[in-house]
Amino acid sequence: MRCAILFLTLGVGILPAQVNPASQAARKWRETHERAIVGEFFDLLAIPNIARDRGNIRRNANLIAKMLEKRGVKAQLVEHGPANPVVRGEILTPGATRTIVFYAHYDGQPLDPKEWATPPFEPVLRDRSLEKDGRVVALPPAGTPFDPESRIYARSASDDKAPIIAIVTALDAIKAAGLKTKSNIRFVFEGEEEAGSINLEALLAAHKDLFTGDIWLICDGPVHQTRRQLVAFGARGVVGFDVTVYGPRRELHSGHYGNWAPNPAMELVRLLASMKDDTGHVLVDGFYEGIEPLSETEKRAVAEAPPVDVELIRELWLGSTEGAPKKLVELLQSPSFNIRGMASSRIGDQASNVIPSTASASIDMRLVKGMDHARTIDRVVEHIRKQGYFIVDADPSAEARMAHPKIAKITGREGYNAARTSMDLPISQEVVRVVESARGPSVKLPTMGGSVPLVAIERAVGTRTITIPIANHDNNQHSSNENLRLQNLWDGIELMAALLTM
Numbered sequence: 060m061r062c063a064i065l066f067l068t069l070g071v072g073i074l075p076a077q078v079n080p081a082s083q084a085a086r087k088w089r090e091t092h093e094r095a096i097v098g099e100f101f102d103l104l105a106i107p108n109i110a111r112d113r114g115n116i117r118r119n120a121n122l123i124a125k126m127l128e129k130r131g132v133k134a135q136l137v138e139h140g141p142a143n144p145v146v147r148g149e150i151l152t153p154g155a156t157r158t159i160v161f162y163a164h165y166d167g168q169p170l171d172p173k174e175w176a177t178p179p180f181e182p183v184l185r186d187r188s189l190e191k192d193g194r195v196v197a198l199p200p201a202g203t204p205f206d207p208e209s210r211i212y213a214r215s216a217s218d219d220k221a222p223i224i225a226i227v228t229a230l231d232a233i234k235a236a237g238l239k240t241k242s243n244i245r246f247v248f249e250g251e252e253e254a255g256s257i258n259l260e261a262l263l264a265a266h267k268d269l270f271t272g273d274i275w276l277i278c279d280g281p282v283h284q285t286r287r288q289l290v291a292f293g294a295r296g297v298v299g300f301d302v303t304v305y306g307p308r309r310e311l312h313s314g315h316y317g318n319w320a321p322n323p324a325m326e327l328v329r330l331l332a333s334m335k336d337d338t339g340h341v342l343v344d345g346f347y348e349g350i351e352p353l354s355e356t357e358k359r360a361v362a363e364a365p366p367v368d369v370e371l372i373r374e375l376w377l378g379s380t381e382g383a384p385k386k387l388v389e390l391l392q393s394p395s396f397n398i399r400g401m402a403s404s405r406i407g408d409q410a411s412n413v414i415p416s417t418a419s420a421s422i423d424m425r426l427v428k429g430m431d432h433a434r435t436i437d438r439v440v441e442h443i444r445k446q447g448y449f450i451v452d453a454d455p456s457a458e459a460r461m462a463h464p465k466i467a468k469i470t471g472r473e474g475y476n477a478a479r480t481s482m483d484l485p486i487s488q489e490v491v492r493v494v495e496s497a498r499g500p501s502v503k504l505p506t507m508g509g510s511v512p513l514v515a516i517e518r519a520v521g522t523r524t525i526t527i528p529i530a531n532h533d534n535n536q537h538s539s540n541e542n543l544r545l546q547n548l549w550d551g552i553e554l555m556a557a558l559l560t561m
């Protein structure tokens with residue numbers, strides 16, 4: 060919590076230099092319609108939106124289509140095989156020479172209502188965050204301003220219904236001010252992002268004409284911890300696998316057989332240690348090969364990103380960081396090799412004096428632009444082979460185990476590549492200019508640390524993506540008590556107004 064306070068203090072000095080006429084119009088509109096905006100948002104949040112809940116998913120889609128149509132936007136539900144419907148909207152602007160696509164998702168993370176302070180699909184307003192003992196308060200009557208530090212609690216209040224309400228409100232404001240769009244605009248609201256977007260690429264590819272655009276603006280995720288607007292030009296890719304190594308057929312008495320039967324846990328530890336050194340450098344041959352270096356603009360953006368390390372280190376009780384003295388934001392520009400879990404025999408009260416029969420580890424690697432997920436796994440497998448292992452992809456037979464001194468099973472391998480849009484492109488520079496005309500100085504990052512399948516979108520419709528989030532960083536996204544700080548919604552409306560009129 061201490062860090063949040065510091066971040067806030069840092070944020071106070073940065074007042075948006077608001078020169079964008081559409082965002083100015085949005086502010087004026089919002090100030091006189093706060094109750095109606097929150098009311099419409101509550102109606103949307105009250106519909107449960109877990110991707111597998113097909114009935115409610117459709118109710119969400121229908122309501123969002125209606126919200127668009129109410130603003131004169133042509134809307135349709137695009138269906139493809141088993142996919143939840145994509146709500147698509149379109150504004151055709153006479154004389155426009157380009158198309159800007161706004162993406163958000165209306166489904167939310169699965170949840171356990173017992174973990175919530177108030178039911179997840181009964182939105183409430185709290186005067187501040189739960190962590191600061193925020194209390195549920197009644198919505199102020201129309202005409203009375205809301206406290207901008209109050210928060211809306213409900214599933215998807217931030218991730219990712221917030222951009223949807225911000226967009227439709229921005230459309231109201233633009234119209235009321237007599238402003239016009241300059242580009243063709245498309246809206247794509249997905250209904251199964253939190254289920255892994257498994258059908259998105261196929262749906263987009265099957266209806267390519269409906270979804271092409273010069274740029275896709277991905278409206279999802281939180282802004283920077285300093286509360287400054289974030290513009291992210293990419294996301295890391297990811298690939299994972301499990302490895303199991305084998306000892307004796309069954310666990311053996313460590314006294315009767317120790318020093319004789321090979322211990323798979325010891326072998327696994329040695330194998331994993333051979334893959335990464337003390338400074339965090341991955342030792343797999345060719346791991347870093349083909350990585351596209353950052354451009355000068357990208358390097359500058361990383362150098363200029365406000366540091367968060369000191370506060371984070373204190374918050375997380377870290378005695379050291381892996382790539383020191385490099386900062387977190389710098390290290391996120393490189394691939395990572397991470398043990399996400401390990402298992403062999405038992406420990407603690409269940410520990411017994413045995414030589415385990417197997418030892419397993421689960422690995423995930425975050426990839427940067429230029430790396431291919433399949434080739435990366437191949438290189439890791441080759442590394443394991445070079446350590447003397449015979450590689451299998453299913454539990455080995457007795458014969459196989461006796462035929463090879465060392466044997467490793469590799470399973471998994473699913474993943475996708477990183478995407479990164481150049482910050483030097485005219486459209487990239489224009490997006491930054493427009494964002495900053497509405498929201499003041501932004502934090503620009505070549506890539507986010509996490510992974511989003513942006514490549515699937517780029518491949519399916521031949522476009523580029525830039526991610527423009529609006530939620531507060533402390534929004535409990537994906538967890539219980541998800542919330543949206545009202546000032547973030549107000550800022551988001553102004554931001555969307557500016558982007559819709561670029």
Ligand SMILES: [Zn+2]
Pocket residue numbers: 164218219252279280
């Ligand atoms: Zn999301």
